[in-house]
Amino acid sequence: MSNRKPEFAPLWGLDVKDGELRIGGQPVSLLAERAGATPFFAYGRDLMTRRVEELRTALPERVHLHYAIKANPMPALVQHMAGLVDGLDVASGGELLVALDSGLEPETISFAGPGKTDAELTQAIASGIVINMESHGEMERIAEIAGRPGARPKVAIRVNPDFELKTSGMKMGGGSKQFGIDAEIVPQVLSRLGDLDLEFWGFHIFSGSQNLRADALYEAQEKTLELAAGLAKHAPAPPKMLNIGGGLGIPYFPGDKHLDLTEVGDGLARLLPTLGPEFDDTEIVMELGRFLVGEAGIYVSRVVDKKESRGQIFLITDGGLHHQLAASGNFGQVLRKNYPVAIATRMDGEATESVDIVGCLCTPLDRLGDRMELPKAEVGDLVVLFQSGAYGLTASPTAFLGHPAPIEMLV
Numbered sequence: 411m412s413n414r415k416p417e418f419a420p421l422w423g424l425d426v427k428d429g430e431l432r433i434g435g436q437p438v439s440l441l442a443e444r445a446g447a448t449p450f451f452a453y454g455r456d457l458m459t460r461r462v463e464e465l466r467t468a469l470p471e472r473v474h475l476h477y478a479i480k481a482n483p484m485p486a487l488v489q490h491m492a493g494l495v496d497g498l499d500v501a502s503g504g505e506l507l508v509a510l511d512s513g514l515e516p517e518t519i520s521f522a523g524p525g526k527t528d529a530e531l532t533q534a535i536a537s538g539i540v541i542n543m544e545s546h547g548e549m550e551r552i553a554e555i556a557g558r559p560g561a562r563p564k565v566a567i568r569v570n571p572d573f574e575l576k577t578s579g580m581k582m583g584g585g586s587k588q589f590g591i592d593a594e595i596v597p598q599v600l601s602r603l604g605d606l607d608l609e610f611w612g613f614h615i616f617s618g619s620q621n622l623r624a625d626a627l628y629e630a631q632e633k634t635l636e637l638a639a640g641l642a643k644h645a646p647a648p649p650k651m652l653n654i655g656g657g658l659g660i661p662y663f664p665g666d667k668h669l670d671l672t673e674v675g676d677g678l679a680r681l682l683p684t685l686g687p688e689f690d691d692t693e694i695v696m697e698l699g700r701f702l703v704g705e706a707g708i709y710v711s712r713v714v715d716k717k718e719s720r721g722q723i724f725l726i727t728d729g730g731l732h733h734q735l736a737a738s739g740n741f742g743q744v745l746r747k748n749y750p751v752a753i754a755t756r757m758d759g760e761a762t763e764s765v766d767i768v769g770c771l772c773t774p775l776d777r778l779g780d781r782m783e784l785p786k787a788e789v790g791d792l793v794v795l796f797q798s799g800a801y802g803l804t805a806s807p808t809a810f811l812g813h814p815a816p817i818e819m820l821v
């Protein structure tokens with residue numbers, strides 16, 4: 411006999427009343443009416459607020475929290491986050507405009523990303539935000555552009571560390587990378603920086619993403635602080651900011667567990683005092699995307715057809731990978747695994763049916779759930795995909811097959 415128990419990643423912060431899932435205190439079926447159409451994304455304000463509170467409680471007071479808006483750049487959501495965190499991190503000129511609209515002080519906004527164009531650098535200089543420089547060439551371009559409007563650009567060095575964040579979903583440092591300046595040539599770049607009309611702001615050291623292990627994060631943070639201490643000796647001024655990256659993950663798949671935040675906080679409380687006096691006035695920044703918003707969002711689609719094919723039952727929805735690519739397993743995953751899923755109005759039902767949940771696109775890649783044990787669902791039911799607050803809509807190929815864009819709502 412196969413295991414008939416539903417197996418999902420653990421869920422957080424959700425609320426069920428009278429057998430129906432609610433987000434932001436509102437039943438999902440009511441939200442579907444409010445949206446006027448399915449599919450839609452709903453993001454819970456209170457969930458984002460609670461998540462930031464949890465972090466503030468666990469982390470040392472010295473740590474400033476930044477929201478990396480590429481995780482979810484919806485303007486209303488960014489506005490909500492801007493009221494909770496200490497700064498925003500952007501990765502394009504477009505995101506920069508959204509971040510500036512929030513009204514946060516420009517020097518709490520930083521811009522990282524390879525391949526910044528002259529137009530984007532001009533935007534960054536004109537608005538007075540901090541530029542995390544990704545190469546020596548980029549630094550020379552900034553100095554040249556700044557020669558024109560006159561403002562003194564605030565620049566930090568994004569370092570490509572000589573280590574990786576272990577057991578990470580996505581490694582973004584170590585080895586040869588398109589990100590950052592190799593740690594070993596940073597002293598040389600810092601010496602050149604001192605000759606240019608640039609304001610040295612600090613260091614940005616980001617080693618990886620989507621990590622669920624506090625011990626791996628601790629190890630990377632320890633190496634990050636050591637690296638920063640070594641590099642600061644070569645800097646023209648003490649760093650105003652040290653961005654130690656983030657990498658805090660959320661559970662997506664069966665077997666994943668929530669990260670132990672207390673352990674992360676205790677680890678940082680041990681590590682930060684090891685920084686020397688040159689860091690006494692340095693703002694320590696952690697930049698987080700999915701950890702702040704990923705679990706606060708759901709993607710809801712409607713069952714438009716139910717059919718059986720050679721013994722297997724298919725729930726065919728009006729959603730799909732064009733809105734939620736990552737849940738389909740096609741966003742860099744090697745093996746497809748199921749995101750947590752529920753039938754919105756059957757939360758108290760027994761899991762009595764094994765179904766494949768698919769989207770409406772004419773490609774076999776469009777799978778939202780394989781062999782899932784769920785309460786019996788019918789045409790018209792609402793299928794909820796959890797963990798959809800980050801890297802959902804804007805990380806998906808929305809033009810593929812020409813369906814209308816989904817609604818996004820903050821609730």
Ligand SMILES: *Cc1c(COP(=O)(O)O)cnc(C)c1O
Pocket residue numbers: 478480481499522616619620655656657658697698699700701800
């Ligand atoms: C994408 C990115 C982040 C956010 O990563 P999450 O896994 O969403 O927390 C943070 N910093 C940098 C530099 C990034 O590129």
